[in-house]
Amino acid sequence: xxxxxxxxxxxxxxxxxxxxxxxxxxxxxxxxxxxxxxxxxxxxxxxxxxxxxxxxxxxxxxxxxxxxxxxxxxxxxxxxxxxxxxxxxxxxxxxxxxxxxxxxxxxxxxxxxxxxxxxxxxxxxxxxxxxxxxxxxxxxxxxxxxxxxxxxxxxxxxxxxxxxxxxxxxxxxxxxxxxxxxxxxxxxxxxxxxxxxxxxxxxxxxxxxxxxxxxxxxxxxxxxxxxxxxxxxxxxxxxxxxxxxxxxxxxxxxxxxxxxxxxxxxxxxxxxxxxxxxxxxxxxxxxxxxxxxxxxxxxxxxxxxxxxxxxxxxxxxxxxxxxxxxxxxxxxxxxxxxxxxxxxxxxxxxxxxxxxx
Amino acid sequence: xxxxxxxxxxxxxxxxxxxxxxxxxxxxxxxxxxxxxxxxxxxxxxxxxxxxxxxxxxxxxxxxxxxxxxxxxxxxxxxxxxxxxxxxxxxxxxxxxxxxxxxxxxxxxxxxxxxxxxxxxxxxxxxxxxxxxxxxxxxxxxxxxxxxxxxxxxxxxxxxxxxxxxxxxxxxxxxxxxxxxxxxxxxxxxxxxxxxxxxxxxxxxxxxxxxxxxxxxxxxxxxxxxxxxxxxxxxxxxxxxxxxxxxxxxxxxxxxxxxxxxxxxxxxxxxxxxxxxxxxxxxxxxxxxxxxxxxxxxxxxxxxxxxxxxxxxxxxxxxxxxxxxxxxxxxxxxxxxxxxxxxxxxxxxxxxxxxxxxxxxxxxxxxxxxxxxxxxxxxxxxxxxxxxxxxxxxxxxxxxxxxxxxxxxxxxxxxxxxxxxxxxxxxxxxxxxxxxxxxxxxxxxxxxxxxxxxxxxxxxxxxxxxxxxxxxxxxxxxxxxxxxxx
Numbered sequence: 001x002x003x004x005x006x007x008x009x010x011x012x013x014x015x016x017x018x019x020x021x022x023x024x025x026x027x028x029x030x031x032x033x034x035x036x037x038x039x040x041x042x043x044x045x046x047x048x049x050x051x052x053x054x055x056x057x058x059x060x061x062x063x064x065x066x067x068x069x070x071x072x073x074x075x076x077x078x079x080x081x082x083x084x085x086x087x088x089x090x091x092x093x094x095x096x097x098x099x100x101x102x103x104x105x106x107x108x109x110x111x112x113x114x115x116x117x118x119x120x121x122x123x124x125x126x127x128x129x130x131x132x133x134x135x136x137x138x139x140x141x142x143x144x145x146x147x148x149x150x151x152x153x154x155x156x157x158x159x160x161x162x163x164x165x166x167x168x169x170x171x172x173x174x175x176x177x178x179x180x181x182x183x184x185x186x187x188x189x190x191x192x193x194x195x196x197x198x199x200x201x202x203x204x205x206x207x208x209x210x211x212x213x214x215x216x217x218x219x220x221x222x223x224x225x226x227x228x229x230x231x232x233x234x235x236x237x238x239x240x241x242x243x244x245x246x247x248x249x250x251x252x253x254x255x256x257x258x259x260x261x262x263x264x265x266x267x268x269x270x271x272x273x274x275x276x277x278x279x280x281x282x283x284x285x286x287x288x289x290x291x292x293x294x295x296x297x298x299x300x301x302x303x304x305x306x307x308x309x310x311x312x313x314x315x316x317x318x319x320x321x322x323x324x325x326x327x328x329x330x331x332x333x334x335x336x337x338x339x340x341x342x343x344x345x346x347x348x349x350x351x352x353x354x355x356x357x
Numbered sequence: 358x359x360x361x362x363x364x365x366x367x368x369x370x371x372x373x374x375x376x377x378x379x380x381x382x383x384x385x386x387x388x389x390x391x392x393x394x395x396x397x398x399x400x401x402x403x404x405x406x407x408x409x410x411x412x413x414x415x416x417x418x419x420x421x422x423x424x425x426x427x428x429x430x431x432x433x434x435x436x437x438x439x440x441x442x443x444x445x446x447x448x449x450x451x452x453x454x455x456x457x458x459x460x461x462x463x464x465x466x467x468x469x470x471x472x473x474x475x476x477x478x479x480x481x482x483x484x485x486x487x488x489x490x491x492x493x494x495x496x497x498x499x500x501x502x503x504x505x506x507x508x509x510x511x512x513x514x515x516x517x518x519x520x521x522x523x524x525x526x527x528x529x530x531x532x533x534x535x536x537x538x539x540x541x542x543x544x545x546x547x548x549x550x551x552x553x554x555x556x557x558x559x560x561x562x563x564x565x566x567x568x569x570x571x572x573x574x575x576x577x578x579x580x581x582x583x584x585x586x587x588x589x590x591x592x593x594x595x596x597x598x599x600x601x602x603x604x605x606x607x608x609x610x611x612x613x614x615x616x617x618x619x620x621x622x623x624x625x626x627x628x629x630x631x632x633x634x635x636x637x638x639x640x641x642x643x644x645x646x647x648x649x650x651x652x653x654x655x656x657x658x659x660x661x662x663x664x665x666x667x668x669x670x671x672x673x674x675x676x677x678x679x680x681x682x683x684x685x686x687x688x689x690x691x692x693x694x695x696x697x698x699x700x701x702x703x704x705x706x707x708x709x710x711x712x713x714x715x716x717x718x719x720x721x722x723x724x725x726x727x728x729x730x731x732x733x734x735x736x737x738x739x740x741x742x743x744x745x746x747x748x749x750x751x752x753x754x755x756x757x758x759x760x761x762x763x764x765x766x767x768x769x770x771x772x773x774x775x776x777x778x779x780x781x782x783x784x785x786x787x788x789x790x791x792x793x794x795x796x797x798x799x800x801x802x803x804x805x806x807x808x809x810x811x812x813x814x815x816x817x818x819x820x821x822x823x824x825x826x827x828x829x830x831x832x833x834x835x836x837x838x839x840x841x842x843x
Binding site for chain 2: 078079080081082140141142143144145188189190191192195196197200216217219220222223288289290291292293294295296301302
């Protein structure tokens, strides 16, 4: 279902394509003689010796390390739900908007603003350009009608920018990818159910971006309350037809489906963020210290932050980008091309090239 | 807890009345002296000086046997009131004739038990009229009548309002509540619900009414969502106003809202626009006590920061929350310290819970987390105790008074002003209409003259009113300087 374009036609080192007919070997560390299943998969022709096709993984890895890659995340939620703290905790560095401004600017803006901050993080030789987009002012006013519109507009603008670059005659070797790959939506831990505002937002945006709902500041809820709240939230999302990431319809195969099902059972993740460290049992852990105990952020009994982090960064980072590119962007592109019967530049970005198809 | 004190009632049922049983009429624990708080005029320390065991002599001091159990206290009261002046007369005589310097037999007949302000040894020889027992009489009457208190809780849903109310009053008012899901809440508007419960503790009855505001702050567009609350409060004032001006004023039910607990979300950075608007709209109509909800999600440092921020914002936006009355300068340091602490705890950071736990032999209400257990009534964990003490033990009467004297009076003054203004405009309008009619009949321009004089009269009225105001102001000033003069 996910149409993967072969690497030659669309040079996008950002999204290394999966080679179609080779089952990825577990550790591409040495060109060992091919194992049985790999040979059988290639449609019946048995290989008489080792070719070395599987080294493509190594090559891709080298290329990625050289070029680095982009990841754009957006955080949405009412003010005070711990969005910036959570992002800082996720990427273990001060990457959120609050730290790049001169002080804690806590005034609530009158309209929803979009503020993006970029940082380059490096780990194990791999460079990642991380962009966090914050949305201060969302849901904070007395009248919150259509407060999702600026956000929706922003997301579509990024798609539009990319589309424009793509259809240029002389286009860049590597199109800068500012599209939002993942949108974390912060749900207030009321313990009852979702708010009307939450539902409205998610309804309008689950079709254009990968939406990951999280329960913010979940140290307010006892384990029983957490469980009940999650069940209610999941039910409501289902009733309203809101598909959050990982979307059921994009599961490639049974393996994916079972993995993702397991994750979907636990979502929305109940998280706690913190940038302070405390000593617990001789170890230094990130946590929050209260008069009755210390909430450990990375302790699975306390909250599900580790699950969220592993999910976003360690297992599904690439998938997030792929789904954004192959599904959401394609949907937008198809709509745009169909609507106008050709590509007319729309009002947003600066037009340097008139493009024609 | 709050249950009928059966022991006192059962004792009444016995027709034979011994001295021992009589002493049970009076409240025997020092902490029951807090009952005195129900009447603000009676400071607690006066009670503490009373000797614990009143030597109640039997025999002649028991002229009447009590009637039915529930009426026991009243009949007792009546009987002793009758005997009291007699006893006093005798004591006066005895002191005048200086016969007995020891405790005269009339002292034992005091119906006030340990509350009797004349029972200390040094008062035996002096002459007293005896009206220092007036507070006791008021106390008795009020206890008989019972008390009523209306508390309103307001705030977004999910902030723990119902749980806190249940924890505060140790009841379960919200048993059959149905929490709406988000879809249903999209179309719901703000409603006002009322729950009334009668609780009794140590012979004192309290009719507690909790007014809830489900739906407030939940919608996407919350403009004017406080209107329903404002209207409700005004309605209660109007009802009372009408009852007061009616013919039968004996049994007026007081449904006016005495206190509004406003729940501030712990997740925001201080007050939200909705909070500010709500409090500004209602601070002139009801005593607002801001409360920081679900405080167990905050670390102590965060709580401190938030409190300071919220207090600062309250001042900045000119919101008049309920002010605790200042303690008199002659109170002791301990009391003053407590008072100061109370004032600095606004908004109260509270936690509520409906679940009981047991640890180290004692039971407590709390919340169990994987990292620890929060105790609701532990002052190190939250300000719940402070709030409960303030609300019930120390300031309930003051809240009612402020409602009566300030908010209700404001409403009443406004109402009357509106009425008179309407009457004046009506008069002028009817005059004009009459004018218009009459001008057609009369050829002589009598009518304009008429209106002229009317206008003149009205102007003179206004001037008179203005002068009255000025005089009032001068009087107040004089009073102030008079006071300062001492």
